Amino acid sequence: MGLARRFLATHVSDIGIKSKALPAVLHLKTGQSFTGRHFGAPRSIYGETVFSTSITSYTESMTDPSYRGQILVFTTPLIGNYGVPNNKTPVDSRDVGVLLESKGIQCAGVVVADLAERFSHFSAVESLSAWCNRHDIPGISGVDTRALTRLLRDQGTTLGRLAVGPDASLPAPADNDYWDPSQENLVAQVSTAEPYELNPSGDVRIAVLDFGAKANILRSLVRRGAHVTVFPWNFDFNTVRDQYDGLFLTNGPGDPNMCAEAAAHLSKTMAEWERPVFGICMGHQVIGIAAGLDAYRMTFGNRGHNQPVLALASSGSIKSGRVYITSQNHQYALKLQDPFPAGWEPFFINCNDSSVEGIKSTPESGRKIWGVQFHPESAGGPLDTIEMFTDFLNECRAMKKTTSTTPSPMQAGTSSTFRNVSSHN
Numbered sequence: 233m234g235l236a237r238r239f240l241a242t243h244v245s246d247i248g249i250k251s252k253a254l255p256a257v258l259h260l261k262t263g264q265s266f267t268g269r270h271f272g273a274p275r276s277i278y279g280e281t282v283f284s285t286s287i288t289s290y291t292e293s294m295t296d297p298s299y300r301g302q303i304l305v306f307t308t309p310l311i312g313n314y315g316v317p318n319n320k321t322p323v324d325s326r327d328v329g330v331l332l333e334s335k336g337i338q339c340a341g342v343v344v345a346d347l348a349e350r351f352s353h354f355s356a357v358e359s360l361s362a363w364c365n366r367h368d369i370p371g372i373s374g375v376d377t378r379a380l381t382r383l384l385r386d387q388g389t390t391l392g393r394l395a396v397g398p399d400a401s402l403p404a405p406a407d408n409d410y411w412d413p414s415q416e417n418l419v420a421q422v423s424t425a426e427p428y429e430l431n432p433s434g435d436v437r438i439a440v441l442d443f444g445a446k447a448n449i450l451r452s453l454v455r456r457g458a459h460v461t462v463f464p465w466n467f468d469f470n471t472v473r474d475q476y477d478g479l480f481l482t483n484g485p486g487d488p489n490m491c492a493e494a495a496a497h498l499s500k501t502m503a504e505w506e507r508p509v510f511g512i513c514m515g516h517q518v519i520g521i522a523a524g525l526d527a528y529r530m531t532f533g534n535r536g537h538n539q540p541v542l543a544l545a546s547s548g549s550i551k552s553g554r555v556y557i558t559s560q561n562h563q564y565a566l567k568l569q570d571p572f573p574a575g576w577e578p579f580f581i582n583c584n585d586s587s588v589e590g591i592k593s594t595p596e597s598g599r600k601i602w603g604v605q606f607h608p609e610s611a612g613g614p615l616d617t618i619e620m621f622t623d624f625l626n627e628c629r630a631m632k633k634t635t636s637t638t639p640s641p642m643q644a645g646t647s648s649t650f651r652n653v654s655s656h657n
């Protein structure tokens with residue numbers, strides 16, 4: 233066999249699902265409907281219809297637990313062309329057990345203009361459609377996603393129904409039938425049920441509150457040498473805080489106001505404990521609420537890997553006055569208020585819509601606390617702000633030198649890095 237033919241035989245797959253595609257319709261609660269063809273699981277679902285402007289990384293976005301309950305519309309027309317890799321990584325003491333952002337697909341459904349049924353990538357093992365089918369997630373293709381996105385930009389994130397097969401010929405659901413995921417505590421559905429540890433040989437002990445952690449946040453900490461203990465979102469960290477050098481709060485789905493319990497624990501931590509605290513997206517919103525700021529629901533949020541943010545202050549690798557391109561996935565934001573609560577200042581602002589993209593403790597406060605609305609860990613997206621993880625761990629290590637921590641009871645008897653790792657959503 234010639235080289236080209238051998239390559240095609242190994243790396244390119246034509247699943248040929250077109251002939252099996254059922255009719256599908258996306259209904260919006262606001263009355264509009266978009267017809268197309270189904271792919272993935274042949275079932276109908278409800279969800280919140282949101283759009284992402286990311287060009288690549290559909291596999292990372294779809295496994296991001298922050299998309300829980302959402303019907304994800306990709307504005308990039310061609311989706312699926314590089315297939316889906318095997319999500320199981322070989323066990324490695326510096327990794328977290330999955331290749332993508334969590335074990336399964338987290339969004340409720342997907343909407344694309346043009347589904348690539350033939351995929352080509354050296355690491356691909358299946359098509360987007362086969363992967364969705366295996367995870368019981370439906371998709372619709374053949375939709376005018378540009379028209380749909382313009383609608384969502386004007387009217388805001390809208391409840392939707394993806395009706396597949398025989399359901400596609402039924403009338404649109406009644407208003408009361410639409411399911412609103414934002415009314416549920418989605419964080420409680422995706423957070424780990426039990427604490428677990430990663431990289432016990434790490435030199436700096438970081439407690440992570442899991443609101444629906446993307447795996448690349450955990451990887452970014454572990455690969456920089458941290459010994460990480462992941463706790464459920466509502467765990468009272470104050471009961472163990474003397475054993476840790478730093479606290480990290482992850483991303484997560486839904487309304488941050490549902491996490492009042494976590495914010496209450498955190499205000500006590502921030503008032504009484506002097507070590508560094510860092511939060512991303514939901515974690516940033518919980519820090520803001522604990523600091524006395526309000527969180528509000530945006531019209532359509534920011535989802536994509538091309539969001540410019542302006543740094544308003546310098547800290548570690550971040551330089552005031554510079555614009556960083558960031559990865560984002562959020563519907564809520566902290567309200568910009570003047571003045572900011574005592575001891576706090578805005579850290580970043582979004583260059584498109586002027587929303588708050590970060591907050592930090594002021595230099596005068598003597599504290600080391602940062603929250604960012606965007607995702608420095610990317611996956612997918614640019615790595616402009618990845619060194620914020622190094623900055624955080626540097627501060628934890630510097631403060632550790634001046635005080636000592638007590639060994640954790642969890643450390644005793646930990647023989648494997650991956651103890652309980654299966655609980656990683």
Ligand SMILES: NC(=O)CC[C@H](N)C(=O)O
Nearest residue numbers: 483484486513514563564
């Ligand atoms: N990615 C996230 O953590 C999102 C936070 C929150 N669920 C929001 O939509 O704003």
